[in-house]
Structures are given as structure tokens and as C-alpha cells.
Amino acid sequence: MQLPRAIRLDQSDQHVFERPCEPGEWAVPGGFAYWEVDPASLEGKAQLAFRSGWLGLTSFGHTTLVEIAEIDEAAFFAAVERLARHIEATYGAPNFGHALAAARQEIDDAAALCEHKLGTLLAVERAPSDEGFVERFRVIEPARAADHAKIWQVVPDDDG
Template identity: 45%
Template sequence: MKFPRVARLDDTDEHVYELAAQVGEPAVPGSFVYTFSDEDPVNLEGKRKQAFRHGFLGVESFGVATVVTVAEMSKQEYKSVIERLAHHFVDAYGAPDLESALPFAREEAEYAVSLCEHEVNTLLALERAVDEEGIHEAFKVVKPQANWQGTEVKIWKIEEEG
């Protein structure tokens, strides 16, 4: 089966997010982070705003990544992703127990799988927005550029907050 994994084009994620996900770890869109939050996404600023707008959620570190790649995953690893997400729902979001959290974790994992109807190694980016109707996600395929061969590519300009 195919599943998103964290990828990086440069070290930008280390500077843009409070906690950057690690390259190669499985990732999900993770909008539940904002759905379950008491904080209104409209009021987010700085690194938290960037994570909301563009971030996938790594399932091992629970850090954030700007891009993911479509990759192969074994059924056992997929099962582990669901279990890890369920534990996270209990530990971080107050789900009453694993049994209650598993259906939601499975749904998030299935959603991540649905994004992978592309060739292996296809890069995906996320654009997330919020309005009065709720949170909306749009996914884009990142097309490689000719100059990406063997060079570091800067896609963001890093500016200090404040």
C-alpha cells in the first residue's frame, strides 16, 4: 500500500515549525490538531500559523512537515500508524480510551492513503484555510524543477518573528 512520508527539500522546516517532523516518518494531514484545539485557527500567528496553513503531521514525532512523498508501506507498519494515532488521541486530545480512539485513527490513516493515488516518490504539499464553514484542505503535487538535481533548493525565505 502507499502512504505519505515526510520529505524535505531543504532545512526550512527546522526553522518554520516549533517541532519539525523527521524525514521518512509516516505522515497524515492532521487537521484534527486544529479541530480539537480550543484555539481558533484564525488567531494563530508565527510558527503555529505556518503549521496550520501548510503542515502535515508526522506520526512518530508529531512534528510538522511542509511536504510529503508518496511511499510504499507494509500492512504491519500501517497498523502501527493507526495504533500510534489512537494513543495520541488518548494522550493529547482526551479520548476516553484506545477502543474509542481507534475508529478516528483509522479514518485519519485511510484519508492519508486516499491522497496517495500518485506514483511512488510524488511530492505533495498542503494548503489549509479556515472560514465560517470550517477547515478546508487542498493538496497539490509538487513538480520537480530541472535545477533540483543534486542541489539544495530554497523554497521559502526565513525571516525572524517580531
């Protein structure tokens, strides 16, 4: 199974977001955090998190980029439970059962975005729309040595 995992290519997330998440955290797009928010009312770092932030599932901070990574079953279910507890505590789910269903749907949706090679980067872009907001995802496939033809080879020197 594959899931988005936070990655930090430079230090910009530490300056862009109020609470940056740590590299290696499992992540979801996190659009649910803006369901009852008027995007036009957001300013500064909150606006940047709305526009381009993925939600880390350990710190519940944000990251600009995620990479597609393998997740084992135990880590998957731990992430679902952690998100459910966050949804219940932060967004007022009526009970843990409802929060668990919402968390599972959110993580299943995030996993559905991961139908690319491991290591592929994903970015999210949110923009206001008539229905609230729209999310678009950008796929960035990094160049990998294994994807290229071998063009030279080191051989022993015959003079020795």
C-alpha cells in the same frame, strides 16, 4: 499500500515549525488537531503549521512536504496504533477504542490521497472558512529519468 512520508528538501522546516518532524516519518494531513482551534488566534510557527503542516506519526512534529511511499502492513498498523495513542493522550478521546477508530479513519484518508506515482510530492494548504477551515492538496510530480526518452548512448571507441 501507499501512505504519505515526510521528506525534507532543505532545512526550512527546522526554522518554520516549532517541532519539525524527521524525514522518513509516516505522515497525515493532521487537520483534526485544529478542530477546536480558532485559526485567527494562531500566530507565528503555530500559524505556519496550521497553514501548511503535515503531521509526522513518530514525533508528531510538522513537515511542509510529503512523498508518496510504499508501506507494509506491519508499519501501517503500527502507525495507526501510534496515532491512536496520541489522539487518546493529547485530544482526550473517551477511550482507546474511539481513538483507534479515529486514527484508522485519519490514516485511511491520508492513504486515499496517494493515488499517484511513488515519489510524487504532496503539499497541504489550510485556510479559515465559515465552517472552521478548508484543506486543499497540491500534487507535485517530480521529473524522473525513467519518464523521459533516451536521447543519447555511450558506445565504445573504435580506435582502441
